[in-house]
Amino acid sequence: MRASSIFKALSVTALAGLAASVAYAAPGVPTDGGLLFQDAATPGMEKVNALHNIVLWLVIGIVGLVLALMIYICVRFREKANPVPSKTSHNTMLEVVWTAVPVIVVLGLMLGAAPLLYYLDEIPESDMTVKVVGNQWNWDYSYPDHGDFEFNSSVADKADLNGAPYLLKTTEPLVVPAGKTIRVLVTANDVLHAWAVPSFAVKIDAMPGRINETWFRVDRPGTYYGQCSEICGFDHYNMPVEVKVVPEAEFDAWVLTKNPSYVKNATDVTREASVQN
Ligand SMILES: [Cu+2]
Known part of the structure:
Protein backbone atom coordinates (compact mmCIF):
# COMPACT_ATOMS: atom_id res chain seq x y z
CA MET A 1 0.00 0.00 0.00
CA ARG A 2 1.36 3.41 -0.98
CA ALA A 3 1.95 6.02 1.70
CA SER A 4 -0.83 8.29 0.42
CA SER A 5 -3.44 5.53 0.48
CA ILE A 6 -2.36 4.51 3.98
CA PHE A 7 -2.80 8.12 5.03
CA LYS A 8 -6.23 8.23 3.35
CA ALA A 9 -7.34 5.04 5.08
CA LEU A 10 -6.11 6.35 8.43
CA SER A 11 -7.89 9.69 8.07
CA VAL A 12 -11.14 8.02 7.00
CA THR A 13 -10.93 5.76 10.07
CA ALA A 14 -10.19 8.74 12.31
CA LEU A 15 -13.13 10.72 10.88
CA ALA A 16 -15.47 7.75 11.26
CA GLY A 17 -14.26 7.31 14.84
CA LEU A 18 -14.84 10.98 15.56
CA ALA A 19 -18.32 10.88 14.03
CA ALA A 20 -19.16 7.78 16.08
CA SER A 21 -17.95 9.38 19.28
CA VAL A 22 -19.97 12.56 18.69
CA ALA A 23 -23.19 10.84 17.68
CA TYR A 24 -25.45 9.58 20.44
CA ALA A 25 -26.99 6.16 20.16
CA ALA A 26 -30.09 7.09 22.11
CA PRO A 27 -31.33 10.11 24.02
CA GLY A 28 -30.78 10.08 27.73
CA VAL A 29 -27.73 7.82 27.63
CA PRO A 30 -24.14 9.06 27.96
CA THR A 31 -21.70 7.82 25.31
CA ASP A 32 -17.97 7.16 25.64
CA GLY A 33 -16.09 10.13 24.21
CA GLY A 34 -19.32 12.02 23.57
CA LEU A 35 -19.13 15.79 23.14
CA LEU A 36 -21.49 18.55 24.28
CA PHE A 37 -24.83 17.72 25.91
CA GLN A 38 -26.97 14.64 25.56
CA ASP A 39 -29.85 14.99 23.11
CA ALA A 40 -32.70 17.01 24.58
CA ALA A 41 -35.69 14.98 25.75
CA THR A 42 -37.78 17.87 27.13
CA PRO A 43 -38.74 21.34 25.83
CA GLY A 44 -36.68 22.77 28.72
CA MET A 45 -33.52 20.98 27.61
CA GLU A 46 -34.13 22.08 24.01
CA LYS A 47 -34.09 25.69 25.20
CA VAL A 48 -30.97 25.08 27.33
CA ASN A 49 -29.24 23.54 24.30
CA ALA A 50 -30.25 26.44 22.04
CA LEU A 51 -28.94 29.03 24.51
CA HIS A 52 -25.77 27.03 25.08
CA ASN A 53 -25.06 26.88 21.35
CA ILE A 54 -25.36 30.66 21.04
CA VAL A 55 -23.25 31.34 24.14
CA LEU A 56 -20.59 28.85 23.06
CA TRP A 57 -20.07 30.69 19.73
CA LEU A 58 -20.06 34.03 21.56
CA VAL A 59 -17.35 32.74 23.90
CA ILE A 60 -15.33 31.36 20.97
CA GLY A 61 -15.60 34.77 19.27
CA ILE A 62 -14.46 36.66 22.37
CA VAL A 63 -11.57 34.29 23.07
CA GLY A 64 -10.52 34.48 19.39
CA LEU A 65 -10.68 38.28 19.37
CA VAL A 66 -8.67 38.66 22.59
CA LEU A 67 -6.08 36.12 21.43
CA ALA A 68 -5.72 37.86 18.04
CA LEU A 69 -5.32 41.27 19.75
CA MET A 70 -2.67 39.90 22.11
CA ILE A 71 -0.70 38.30 19.28
CA TYR A 72 -0.95 41.57 17.30
CA ILE A 73 0.27 43.62 20.29
CA CYS A 74 3.13 41.22 21.04
CA VAL A 75 4.37 41.41 17.44
CA ARG A 76 3.58 45.03 16.55
CA PHE A 77 4.87 46.61 19.78
CA ARG A 78 7.80 44.31 20.55
CA GLU A 79 10.95 45.96 21.90
CA LYS A 80 13.11 45.18 18.86
CA ALA A 81 10.77 46.98 16.45
CA ASN A 82 10.27 49.93 18.83
CA PRO A 83 13.63 51.16 20.12
CA VAL A 84 11.94 54.37 21.29
CA PRO A 85 8.91 53.32 23.41
CA SER A 86 5.57 55.06 22.93
CA LYS A 87 4.47 57.33 25.79
CA THR A 88 0.72 56.80 25.13
CA SER A 89 -1.17 56.16 28.38
CA HIS A 90 -4.83 57.10 27.68
CA ASN A 91 -7.33 56.82 24.91
CA THR A 92 -10.78 57.91 26.05
CA MET A 93 -12.62 56.44 23.05
CA LEU A 94 -10.92 53.05 23.47
CA GLU A 95 -11.60 52.99 27.21
CA VAL A 96 -15.30 53.76 26.75
CA VAL A 97 -15.55 51.00 24.13
CA TRP A 98 -13.78 48.32 26.19
CA THR A 99 -16.01 49.10 29.16
CA ALA A 100 -19.30 49.42 27.29
CA VAL A 101 -18.95 46.37 25.03
CA PRO A 102 -18.48 43.81 27.88
CA VAL A 103 -21.41 45.40 29.76
CA ILE A 104 -23.61 45.03 26.68
CA VAL A 105 -22.46 41.41 26.26
CA VAL A 106 -23.25 40.57 29.90
CA LEU A 107 -26.66 42.26 29.65
CA GLY A 108 -27.32 40.25 26.51
CA LEU A 109 -26.41 37.02 28.33
CA MET A 110 -28.78 37.97 31.15
CA LEU A 111 -31.61 38.69 28.72
CA GLY A 112 -31.09 35.25 27.20
CA ALA A 113 -30.71 33.32 30.46
CA ALA A 114 -33.23 34.93 32.83
CA PRO A 115 -36.42 33.97 30.91
CA LEU A 116 -35.07 30.42 30.56
CA LEU A 117 -34.42 30.19 34.32
CA TYR A 118 -38.00 31.28 34.98
CA TYR A 119 -39.32 28.84 32.38
CA LEU A 120 -37.51 25.92 34.05
CA ASP A 121 -38.50 27.05 37.55
CA GLU A 122 -42.18 27.80 36.96
CA ILE A 123 -44.22 24.60 37.05
CA PRO A 124 -46.96 24.65 34.40
CA GLU A 125 -50.38 23.03 34.95
CA SER A 126 -49.28 19.48 35.71
CA ASP A 127 -50.99 16.21 34.82
CU1 LIG B 1 -26.94 10.98 46.77
Missing part, protein backbone atom coordinates in the same frame (compact mmCIF):
# COMPACT_ATOMS: atom_id res chain seq x y z
CA MET A 128 -49.59 14.20 37.71
CA THR A 129 -47.13 14.28 40.59
CA VAL A 130 -44.35 11.95 41.63
CA LYS A 131 -42.49 12.16 44.90
CA VAL A 132 -38.77 11.46 45.06
CA VAL A 133 -36.97 10.76 48.33
CA GLY A 134 -33.18 10.42 48.43
CA ASN A 135 -31.55 7.91 50.79
CA GLN A 136 -27.94 6.89 51.30
CA TRP A 137 -27.72 5.43 48.59
CA ASN A 138 -30.88 4.89 46.59
CA TRP A 139 -34.17 6.58 45.75
CA ASP A 140 -37.75 6.02 46.91
CA TYR A 141 -40.46 6.92 44.41
CA SER A 142 -44.13 7.37 45.25
CA TYR A 143 -47.21 8.28 43.24
CA PRO A 144 -49.57 10.40 45.36
CA ASP A 145 -52.08 10.79 42.49
CA HIS A 146 -52.37 7.03 41.99
CA GLY A 147 -53.08 5.80 45.49
CA ASP A 148 -49.68 6.75 46.91
CA PHE A 149 -47.98 3.44 46.18
CA GLU A 150 -44.23 3.49 46.71
CA PHE A 151 -41.16 1.55 45.65
CA ASN A 152 -37.40 1.69 45.94
CA SER A 153 -34.96 2.20 43.10
CA SER A 154 -31.36 1.10 43.71
CA VAL A 155 -28.41 0.51 41.40
CA ALA A 156 -28.78 -2.70 39.36
CA ASP A 157 -26.30 -5.54 39.79
CA LYS A 158 -23.74 -5.95 37.04
CA ALA A 159 -25.24 -9.36 36.29
CA ASP A 160 -28.70 -7.88 35.61
CA LEU A 161 -27.76 -5.23 33.06
CA ASN A 162 -28.95 -6.91 29.82
CA GLY A 163 -27.02 -4.37 27.77
CA ALA A 164 -28.11 -1.35 29.84
CA PRO A 165 -25.37 0.97 31.09
CA TYR A 166 -23.63 -0.07 34.32
CA LEU A 167 -24.11 2.30 37.30
CA LEU A 168 -27.07 3.90 35.48
CA LYS A 169 -29.55 1.03 35.33
CA THR A 170 -31.66 0.59 38.45
CA THR A 171 -33.53 -2.26 40.06
CA GLU A 172 -36.77 -0.46 39.23
CA PRO A 173 -37.13 2.74 37.16
CA LEU A 174 -39.42 5.69 37.74
CA VAL A 175 -42.20 5.16 35.19
CA VAL A 176 -44.11 8.11 33.73
CA PRO A 177 -46.49 8.62 30.79
CA ALA A 178 -45.23 10.31 27.60
CA GLY A 179 -46.52 13.74 26.64
CA LYS A 180 -47.67 14.58 30.18
CA THR A 181 -46.39 17.31 32.43
CA ILE A 182 -44.95 15.62 35.51
CA ARG A 183 -44.53 17.58 38.72
CA VAL A 184 -41.67 16.20 40.82
CA LEU A 185 -41.48 16.75 44.57
CA VAL A 186 -37.99 16.09 45.87
CA THR A 187 -36.74 15.60 49.41
CA ALA A 188 -34.25 13.44 51.33
CA ASN A 189 -34.22 11.18 54.39
CA ASP A 190 -30.66 11.56 55.61
CA VAL A 191 -28.20 13.90 53.86
CA LEU A 192 -28.23 16.16 50.81
CA HIS A 193 -28.70 14.45 47.46
CA ALA A 194 -29.67 15.86 44.07
CA TRP A 195 -32.04 14.28 41.60
CA ALA A 196 -30.67 14.94 38.13
CA VAL A 197 -31.41 13.84 34.56
CA PRO A 198 -29.22 15.68 32.02
CA SER A 199 -31.46 15.17 28.98
CA PHE A 200 -34.40 16.69 30.93
CA ALA A 201 -32.45 19.78 32.12
CA VAL A 202 -33.45 18.65 35.61
CA LYS A 203 -31.08 18.90 38.56
CA ILE A 204 -32.65 19.64 41.89
CA ASP A 205 -31.38 19.32 45.45
CA ALA A 206 -32.96 16.72 47.70
CA MET A 207 -32.80 18.20 51.20
CA PRO A 208 -33.90 16.65 54.50
CA GLY A 209 -36.78 18.68 55.97
CA ARG A 210 -37.56 20.54 52.77
CA ILE A 211 -39.54 19.75 49.64
CA ASN A 212 -38.21 21.13 46.37
CA GLU A 213 -40.20 20.89 43.21
CA THR A 214 -39.46 20.72 39.53
CA TRP A 215 -41.13 19.42 36.40
CA PHE A 216 -40.55 17.78 33.05
CA ARG A 217 -42.47 16.64 30.01
CA VAL A 218 -41.06 14.00 27.68
CA ASP A 219 -42.88 13.33 24.43
CA ARG A 220 -40.66 10.52 23.14
CA PRO A 221 -41.00 7.19 24.99
CA GLY A 222 -37.68 5.71 26.06
CA THR A 223 -35.34 5.23 29.00
CA TYR A 224 -33.46 8.24 30.30
CA TYR A 225 -30.62 8.13 32.80
CA GLY A 226 -29.20 10.46 35.41
CA GLN A 227 -27.34 10.29 38.71
CA CYS A 228 -27.36 11.72 42.18
CA SER A 229 -25.51 15.00 41.72
CA GLU A 230 -24.68 16.05 45.25
CA ILE A 231 -21.79 14.33 46.99
CA CYS A 232 -23.69 12.32 49.58
CA GLY A 233 -21.19 9.86 50.98
CA PHE A 234 -19.38 6.63 50.27
CA ASP A 235 -21.77 5.23 47.64
CA HIS A 236 -22.65 8.54 45.95
CA TYR A 237 -21.53 7.13 42.59
CA ASN A 238 -23.87 4.25 43.16
CA MET A 239 -27.31 5.90 43.15
CA PRO A 240 -28.46 6.31 39.54
CA VAL A 241 -31.72 7.78 38.31
CA GLU A 242 -33.57 5.81 35.65
CA VAL A 243 -36.74 7.24 34.14
CA LYS A 244 -38.82 5.10 31.83
CA VAL A 245 -41.22 7.10 29.67
CA VAL A 246 -44.01 4.97 28.20
CA PRO A 247 -47.21 5.61 26.21
CA GLU A 248 -50.15 6.52 28.43
CA ALA A 249 -51.98 3.18 28.03
CA GLU A 250 -48.85 1.32 29.07
CA PHE A 251 -48.47 3.61 32.06
CA ASP A 252 -52.08 2.96 33.13
CA ALA A 253 -51.48 -0.79 32.90
CA TRP A 254 -48.28 -0.45 34.95
CA VAL A 255 -50.12 1.56 37.63
CA LEU A 256 -52.61 -1.31 37.96
CA THR A 257 -49.80 -3.80 38.53
CA LYS A 258 -48.60 -1.56 41.38
CA ASN A 259 -51.98 -0.65 42.77
CA PRO A 260 -54.77 -2.99 41.54
CA SER A 261 -57.46 -0.94 43.31
CA TYR A 262 -56.61 2.26 41.44
CA VAL A 263 -59.50 3.65 39.37
CA LYS A 264 -58.46 6.10 36.68
CA ASN A 265 -60.24 9.47 36.72
CA ALA A 266 -62.08 8.48 39.90
CA THR A 267 -62.37 12.15 40.90
CA ASP A 268 -63.85 13.04 37.49
CA VAL A 269 -66.41 10.24 37.84
CA THR A 270 -67.36 11.45 41.33
CA ARG A 271 -67.61 15.02 40.11
CA GLU A 272 -69.90 14.03 37.22
CA ALA A 273 -72.08 12.00 39.60
CA SER A 274 -72.41 14.92 41.98
CA VAL A 275 -73.28 17.29 39.12
CA GLN A 276 -76.03 14.92 37.95
CA ASN A 277 -77.49 14.72 41.45
